[in-house]
Amino acid sequence: MDSVFSKVDRAPEDPILGVTVAYNNDPSPAKINLGVGAYRTEEGKPLVLDVVRRAEQQLVNDPSRVKEYIPIVGLADFNKLSAKLILGGDSPAIQESRVATIQCLSGTGSLRVGAEFLKKHYHQSVIYIPKPTWGNHPKVFNLAGLSVEYYRYYDPATRGLDFQGLLEDLGGAPSGAIVLLHACAHNPTGVDPTSEQWEQIRQLMRSKSLLPFFDSAYQGFASGSLDTDAHSVRTFVADGGECLIAQSYAKNMGLYGERVGALSIVCKSADVASKVESQVKLVVRPMYSSPPIHGASIVATILKSSEMYNDWTIELKGMADRIISMRKQLFEALQAKGTPGDWSHIIKQIGMFTFTGLNKEQVAFMTKEFHIYMTSDGRISMAGLSSKTVPHLVDAIHAAVTRVG
Amino acid sequence: MGGSVKMVEETLKLAYGDDSEFIKDKRIAAVQALSGTGACRLFADFQKRFCPSSQIYIPVPTWSNHHNIWRDADVPQKTYHYYHPETKGLNFSGLMDDVKNAPEGSFFLLHACAHNPTGVDPTDEQWREISQLFKAKKHFAFFDMAYQGFASGDPARDAKSIRIFLEDGHHIGISQSYAKNMGLYGQRVGCLSVLCADEKQAVTVKSQLQQLARPMYSNPPLHGAQIVSTILGDPELKSLWLKEVKIMADRIIGMRTTLRESLEKLGSPLSWEHVTKQIGMFWYSGLTPEQVDRLTSEYHIYMTRNGRISMAGVTTGNVGYLANAIHEVTKSS
Numbered sequence: 001m002d003s004v005f006s007k008v009d010r011a012p013e014d015p016i017l018g019v020t021v022a023y024n025n026d027p028s029p030a031k032i033n034l035g036v037g038a039y040r041t042e043e044g045k046p047l048v049l050d051v052v053r054r055a056e057q058q059l060v061n062d063p064s065r066v067k068e069y070i071p072i073v074g075l076a077d078f079n080k081l082s083a084k085l086i087l088g089g090d091s092p093a094i095q096e097s098r099v100a101t102i103q104c105l106s107g108t109g110s111l112r113v114g115a116e117f118l119k120k121h122y123h124q125s126v127i128y129i130p131k132p133t134w135g136n137h138p139k140v141f142n143l144a145g146l147s148v149e150y151y152r153y154y155d156p157a158t159r160g161l162d163f164q165g166l167l168e169d170l171g172g173a174p175s176g177a178i179v180l181l182h183a184c185a186h187n188p189t190g191v192d193p194t195s196e197q198w199e200q201i202r203q204l205m206r207s208k209s210l211l212p213f214f215d216s217a218y219q220g221f222a223s224g225s226l227d228t229d230a231h232s233v234r235t236f237v238a239d240g241g242e243c244l245i246a247q248s249y250a251k252n253m254g255l256y257g258e259r260v261g262a263l264s265i266v267c268k269s270a271d272v273a274s275k276v277e278s279q280v281k282l283v284v285r286p287m288y289s290s291p292p293i294h295g296a297s298i299v300a301t302i303l304k305s306s307e308m309y310n311d312w313t314i315e316l317k318g319m320a321d322r323i324i325s326m327r328k329q330l331f332e333a334l335q336a337k338g339t340p341g342d343w344s345h346i347i348k349q350i351g352m353f354t355f356t357g358l359n360k361e362q363v364a365f366m367t368k369e370f371h372i373y374m375t376s377d378g379r380i381s382m383a384g385l386s387s388k389t390v391p392h393l394v395d396a397i398h399a400a401v402t403r404v405g
Numbered sequence: 406m407g408g409s410v411k412m413v414e415e416t417l418k419l420a421y422g423d424d425s426e427f428i429k430d431k432r433i434a435a436v437q438a439l440s441g442t443g444a445c446r447l448f449a450d451f452q453k454r455f456c457p458s459s460q461i462y463i464p465v466p467t468w469s470n471h472h473n474i475w476r477d478a479d480v481p482q483k484t485y486h487y488y489h490p491e492t493k494g495l496n497f498s499g500l501m502d503d504v505k506n507a508p509e510g511s512f513f514l515l516h517a518c519a520h521n522p523t524g525v526d527p528t529d530e531q532w533r534e535i536s537q538l539f540k541a542k543k544h545f546a547f548f549d550m551a552y553q554g555f556a557s558g559d560p561a562r563d564a565k566s567i568r569i570f571l572e573d574g575h576h577i578g579i580s581q582s583y584a585k586n587m588g589l590y591g592q593r594v595g596c597l598s599v600l601c602a603d604e605k606q607a608v609t610v611k612s613q614l615q616q617l618a619r620p621m622y623s624n625p626p627l628h629g630a631q632i633v634s635t636i637l638g639d640p641e642l643k644s645l646w647l648k649e650v651k652i653m654a655d656r657i658i659g660m661r662t663t664l665r666e667s668l669e670k671l672g673s674p675l676s677w678e679h680v681t682k683q684i685g686m687f688w689y690s691g692l693t694p695e696q697v698d699r700l701t702s703e704y705h706i707y708m709t710r711n712g713r714i715s716m717a718g719v720t721t722g723n724v725g726y727l728a729n730a731i732h733e734v735t736k737s738s
Contacts, residue, residue, distance in 0.1 A: 002602065003576045003601055003602040003606060004456060004510065004545050004576070005455055005456075005576075005599070005601065005606065005610055006602060006606065007455075008455050008606070008609050008610055008613055009609065009613075010608065010609040010612050010613075011609075011612035011613050011615070011616045012612075014406065014615075014619060017406065067588055067589055067590055067591050067592055068590050068591055069584075069590045069591050070591045105439075105621075105622035105623075105626070106622065106623065108619075108620070108621070108622050108623040109621070109622040109623075112620060112621050112622070136619060136620060136623065139619065139620035140620040140621075142620075143617075143620045143621070257624065257626070257627035258626055258627050258628055259622060259623075259624065259625070259626040259627075282473075283477075285442075285470060285473055286442070286446060286470060286473035286474040286476070286477040286478075287439075287442070287443070287446055287477070287621065288439035288440065288442050288443040288446065288593060288622075289439075289440065289442040289443075289470065289593075290591065290593070291593070292439075292591065292592055292593040292626040292628065292629065293591035293592060293593075294592060294626065294627075294628035294629065295626065295628070
């Protein structure tokens, strides 16, 4: 019998995850994986946080714990604590019960569920996303039925923010349009607005009733401080307006594969928040019924114990500090080698990624000749670097810049 | 994005058979999914994308979320006859008529075993006839198997409908869930598989399934899948699991027997045959919504208004009370 799917074409590899596939297939001992945004230690190994292991142990050792379905919106204490983490414990929005928080499958899941909700219940179906942005963003929104427009963000000439372009493009957006904002540590560029620039963005958006949808994947991971990295989100919420927030614990708690995140919808009133939550449930039920219990239980265990929370902030700062130190080392090594060009963006950009400014040809050259694996847009994951591998990367960049146009 | 390779491998063995030629020939496109719901949704999205003019035929009745899933995937739905309210069994001729009258190449949702909510399954012979008719009509069979092992106590037995279709050469799709048979409800562990014509096509279809999963949740959750692959990958643990699944299934079967005997002992004139004829977690009692309301308000017994009772909630401690309450609200009918 012939298959009804015989006309299906092979899909291309995901450009980001495909980098790791190629890296794994490379036999060279000199290879470096700077592709996926997953933290690695100085030894190049994945890290399970100590506090996560302790929390997991606690959960496993508790015979009263069961594996029943959790509610469609997820674990209640996880949701409360997640809202508190991003909005701050003293947030009036929380105190006034104006926040609907739903446990979702990491950042991706939170974005998708939020987008599906907006498609069904919001009067505008266009979302403005920064150029460039995480490769999966447009797919998430398209599949949810939203149409995607871009606003200028990265300026290749300065390797910084194209603030004028951003203001113009958001200024030209239709009233009520949804706007995706990276809360901190913009992926892939590492370029964030200053607080003054955030304030201008906020005023512009509120004046045009643009709906903010924050993607917060790096809280605490960018600067090392959970509060500092939540600043942009908090100033928007402080003005009393509404917004959506997608939170991920993949990086800041190293819980990547457990798929833990939360979607928070900050509303004008408690009544609205309650109704909104009831509608979000209807989005979730036909997608996966209810979210997975394990990762969220780990997060809740850590966040509700002041001792564990404290230990977490220390380990988190440790990860952020190692990344900041890698930036410094890479920059200084390039200076020392005399590699042509201005490489100061390496220490100006923030978060896990550096947008090197290297072009496709240079990247391909570095992969072929030096076994450096990174995405073709020139993005490197600083987390994949160590003091030992910095010299090899510097050699590769130097060669690429001097030999390849 | 395809999830735990080991877990998927072991899961396919359960559905297709340990020595399945399809596994050997790598003809199955399979990805880890978010339990049964996630597997059904992923398939529905895939169906929409690659067979955009197709519809899904859904049995009456079915798990209510099936309707939500295919609706949110934007696939139009049709229904087919399944449950016969008078016999409280299968409306086989109605089912066959609907299968015959559906346009050639239609997509059908089938419950592999322990139909939810009715507990009414076709016999092996009936499955063979359904399979033959599907072949003649070139229909696509999508099996939702949420209760393998949990229905009869024997996973191989519970996969019989699927094996019949495979023998007849169908290229089927299957949604598998570990929520009930491993009690991993909240962990959300399942698998979606699609049998293809050859290995090349399986690779292709899998790549497209991953494309649908990536903008939904990127990758499936790790923990539950690791539990499954640890259990199924270790002969001792797997053996222990098979024993525990049988214990769960036997307790439910035992409760069915006890409930039926209790009702008959109370002198009820009605037939309670269907308590033990139906299979799986649910007993589709035939109680009316009004009778259900009385059970709740007068006896504090909670169940869905379609008369579906979860036998898992029945224990030796409460079966007498339940039988008595049912007798009270039905004796005048």
